[in-house]
Amino acid sequence: MADESRIFEVEIITPDRVFYRGEATMIEFNTAAGELGVYKRHIPLTTVLAPGIVKIHKDGEDDVIAAVHSGFAEILPEKVTLLAEIAEWPDEIDKGRAEAARQRAEERLSHKTGETDIKRAEFALRKALIRIDIAK
Amino acid sequence: MASMRDIKRRKGSIQSTQQITKAMKLVSTVKLQKAKNRAEQTNPYFNYMYQTVTSMLAKSGNVDHPYLKAGGSDKKAVVVITSNRGLAGGYNSNVVKTVTASGLLKEDVEIYAIGSKGHEALSRRGYSIKADESGMIESPAYENAAALCKTVLDAYTNGEIGEIYLAYTHFKNTVSHEPKLMKLLPIEFDENEMEQAAGSNVLMNYEPNEEEALDTIIPKYITSLFYGALVEAVASENGARMQAMDSATSNAEEMISDLTLKYNRARQGSITQELTEIIAGAAAIS
Numbered sequence: 364m365a366d367e368s369r370i371f372e373v374e375i376i377t378p379d380r381v382f383y384r385g386e387a388t389m390i391e392f393n394t395a396a397g398e399l400g401v402y403k404r405h406i407p408l409t410t411v412l413a414p415g416i417v418k419i420h421k422d423g424e425d426d427v428i429a430a431v432h433s434g435f436a437e438i439l440p441e442k443v444t445l446l447a448e449i450a451e452w453p454d455e456i457d458k459g460r461a462e463a464a465r466q467r468a469e470e471r472l473s474h475k476t477g478e479t480d481i482k483r484a485e486f487a488l489r490k491a492l493i494r495i496d497i498a499k
Numbered sequence: 500m501a502s503m504r505d506i507k508r509r510k511g512s513i514q515s516t517q518q519i520t521k522a523m524k525l526v527s528t529v530k531l532q533k534a535k536n537r538a539e540q541t542n543p544y545f546n547y548m549y550q551t552v553t554s555m556l557a558k559s560g561n562v563d564h565p566y567l568k569a570g571g572s573d574k575k576a577v578v579v580i581t582s583n584r585g586l587a588g589g590y591n592s593n594v595v596k597t598v599t600a601s602g603l604l605k606e607d608v609e610i611y612a613i614g615s616k617g618h619e620a621l622s623r624r625g626y627s628i629k630a631d632e633s634g635m636i637e638s639p640a641y642e643n644a645a646a647l648c649k650t651v652l653d654a655y656t657n658g659e660i661g662e663i664y665l666a667y668t669h670f671k672n673t674v675s676h677e678p679k680l681m682k683l684l685p686i687e688f689d690e691n692e693m694e695q696a697a698g699s700n701v702l703m704n705y706e707p708n709e710e711e712a713l714d715t716i717i718p719k720y721i722t723s724l725f726y727g728a729l730v731e732a733v734a735s736e737n738g739a740r741m742q743a744m745d746s747a748t749s750n751a752e753e754m755i756s757d758l759t760l761k762y763n764r765a766r767q768g769s770i771t772q773e774l775t776e777i778i779a780g781a782a783a784i785s
Contacts, residue, residue: 376544378641378726379537395715396706409551410706411715435716437551446547448641448719 371403372442373419376448378450382450383429389420390443392431401438410440414489416497428453430492430497444497453497461494503765510758523586527737531609531673533605534734538670538727545727552720554703555713556686564710565656566717570687572661576609576629576651577680578725580667580732581617583633587736588743590668591616593678598666599624601680604772611651613729639733644726652718655684656729663721667728668735674742676735683721 373390383439391400393415412434419427434447469489475481556567579598581591595617598608609629611619614636622628630650635643654660663684669677705712 376547378541378544378723380540381543394706406704408704408706409555409712409716411712434719435551435712437547445549446544446719448645457563459601 367410369398369403370422371440373445374442375417375445375447376430377447382447383427385389385419385427386421387419387427387443388422391418391420392416392436392445394436401443402442405438405443407440409435410438412445412495414486414493416493417445417450428497430456430493432493451494456494456498458498461491461498465491465495488492501760503769506758506762506765510755513751513754513758517748517755520744520747520751524741524748527740531734531737531741534730534737535673537731538734541727541730545707545723548720548723552686552716554686555705555709555716558702564713564758565655566684566686566713566723572658573607574596574609575603575607575662575664576611576654576659576660577603577664578611578613578647578651579617580636580665580728581612581614581620582732582736583615585616585637586743590676590736590739590743591620592667595620595624597678597680598626601664601666603664611647613647633634635729636733636736639726639729641722641726643728645722648718648725652684652721665724665728667732668739670731670734670738673738676738681724683724686717701722 369388370386371388373383373385374381374385389400389402391398393399393413394413395413398415399410412431414432415430417431419429421427430451430453431445431447432444432449434449436446437444437486464487466483468491469491471487472481577598579594581594585591591614598610598621605624605626608626610618610621610626611630611632612621612628613632615631615633618628618631618633630647632643632647635647651660651663655663662682665681665683667679667681669679671677
């Protein structure tokens with residue numbers, strides 16, 4: 364029997380679907396201000412997501428892992444909602460494509476010209492690295 | 500009275516038109532189902548986004564943020580979402596009408612057209628078209644909406660435009676769609692909703708600070724509005740086409756039954772005439 368007092372609701376919503384809805388005892392994700400782990404009864408907080416891996420810990424079950432890129436999170440004492448522009452399960456990721464994207468981004472960063480959009484390239488690189496990481 | 504052959508030919512041509520409209524109706528019914536599902540799936544994201552943004556703004560009421568007050572320019576950007584294809588009843592012209600009847604001055608308006616029908620109609624009426632993104636409507640993707648949103652927002656922050664509007668067709672249900680013109684920026688919320696949002700929520704913290712959070716969240720909010728409008732417009736388009744084709748099919752049916760009646764009368768008339776001629780001929784011989 365799971366310990367009721369530790370369980371809270373988690374929702375991950377993307378523009379195209381409700382990506383995940385379930386219960387958890389803890390959730391970890393990456394925000395613009397660093398990594399964050401949330402238990403039940405966290406103070407209310409709205410924070411901007413950074414590309415990263417979301418790890419949903421459950422009682423007596425395997426952790427749920429997904430890749431989330433850009434969006435924001437609303438944390439309430441009983442509920443955590445992630446509004447993500449892109450969210451992917453590990454088995455949805457095309458590893459070859461992610462690898463290609465990583466190479467492209469690295470290429471752009473190592474041969475900088477005046478026109479290179481460094482921020483965009485870095486963002487692409489981070490996304491690719493997370494995809495490769497999670498698809499392993 | 501038209502000859503038998505003429506009526507028959509006319510009937511044949513109506514019949515083949517009816518076949519086409521029937522097929523088009525079936526196709527748009529299937530497409531409508533798909534688009535409707537999609538619109539329903541977008542809803543939770545959009546609703547949540549709306550809630551969050553309203554409650555954020557309700558609390559940070561008088562933040563001096565560029566997204567919340569009118570820009571310096573008189574120019575108004577209007578994103579007009581129509582379809583690339585016709586034969587959808589009043590669907591396209593209704594959207595165009597909301598723009599022309601909105602009271603926005605023609606000289607101040609810059610159109611960002613999604614859908615070639617709206618593009619053509621508005622440029623014919625003398626509006627200046629800033630961009631044409633008609634390809635987007637074929638398969639609406641979030642990335643496309645984000646790209647368009649960025650273009651428009653950049654123009655807004657640069658001071659090229661002072662206000663942003665969105666004209667699209669709201670999908671209420673399968674039979675009712677409503678053309679809408681919505682003001683996106685600067686954001687104006689309903690006072691009542693603001694108060695509700697402010698009252699119902701616990702004290703929220705923001706990380707990083709509120710202004711930076713607004714900076715990232717408002718573009719996402721606008722993008723979600725664009726995307727939602729795009730998805731709803733596709734559903735409305737197919738709904739409108741389904742209705743138009745349905746009534747076209749039943750009109751054709753009516754015409755065919757009318758013509759069948761006429762044809763039969765003409766046939767009877769010609770038989771009677773032939774008989775009269777034969778009888779008259781026989782009488783003349785004997």
